[in-house]
Amino acid sequence: MKKIIFTGGGSAGHVTVNLALIPKFIEAGWSTGYIGSNNGIERELVTPISSVSYYSISTGKLRRYLDFQNIKDPFKVVRGVFQAYQIIKSQKPDIVFSKGGFVSVPVVIGAWLNKIPVIIHESDLTPGLANKLAIPFASVICTTFPETANSLGKNKCHYVGPVLREKLKQGNAERGRIFTRFTKRGKPTILIMGGSLGARRINQVVRDSLSKLTEHFQIVHLCGKGQLDSSLTNSDYRQYEYINEELPDILAMCDFVISRAGSNSIFEFLYFKKPMILIPLTKEQSRGDQLLNAASFERNGYCKVLYEEHLSTETLLEYIEEISQNKELFIRNMSQFESKDALSIVYNLIMNTAKK
Incomplete structure (x- = not known):
């Protein structure tokens, strides 16, 4: 049985694309897991899906401003990397899909240390700090805005357009x-x-x-x-x-x-x-x-x-x-906006990258 692990959290926007993709992989017979934080919104949104195994890790917020928590949070991130590495090593997924948010950084690094391919999805016009840190460890980057792919270089970027939830x-x-x-x-x-x-x-x-x-x-x-x-x-x-x-x-x-x-x-x-x-x-x-x-x-x-x-x-x-x-x-x-079937495009990218 093929396995995929999703990650992303901190806000609903870092979960909704995963929620759109998860049913397609369950329907295709894949074993599906999710690595998120212990108390984040991702846990609230994902755990009701009975077919998805949820794993929580330590997380530290990645801040661009001075804060006392900046002293402690790097240690939380390092702990999260170790925890994600162990989860991925034991679960042996074929691929990891990351939607971003600070919880995703340890997961992407943990997958890279296990030599598991990673696909990152960036919704915004410019990458957030978490995705900026994760991009060097990724095999493929999916973008929602065409300008994003142009700015990051086209070697591993794919402009896919917006991923929409089918139920909408x-x-x-x-x-x-x-x-x-x-x-x-x-x-x-x-x-x-x-x-x-x-x-x-x-x-x-x-x-x-x-x-x-x-x-x-x-x-x-x-x-x-x-x-x-x-x-x-x-x-x-x-x-x-x-x-x-x-x-x-x-x-x-x-x-x-x-x-x-x-x-x-x-x-x-x-x-x-x-x-x-x-x-x-x-x-x-x-x-x-x-x-x-x-x-x-x-x-x-x-x-x-x-x-x-x-x-x-x-x-x-x-x-x-x-x-x-x-x-x-x-x-x-x-x-006049040219709407792509981004959900199918991302799904196929995941399938093809997992095969490689």
């Missing part, structure tokens, strides 16, 4: 309306997402704008864990901490999206031709990858970018009005 394509707008209990078909619906942990600044501005927003729109607000506001009772407003199973139906139902600019999410919106307002994380909050992702989408006419430092009730309403008035233009621009 099965959304049904009527089921979305039943779930949200929205009945006003003539009123456009806006889906607002602040990332897997939510975004307090976005949440606050949306709620401050709610009375004016709901004059013309129905709002589905994914606000993040612990950020529900029970005092709001507007009939055209629905708030949820997080949605998983119902997300395909909500996407099918909505007309516009307001979101952070994580690569996996924005390419899903692009696939479904949903005009977007993107509010990327600032450089103070991240390494700047969302700023680059959002700028690329704006250049191609897929979205409007509203920088967080300019975010207010006035600017939010102004951008929503603009995107609503120009909806057809955004949809035409998005229709």
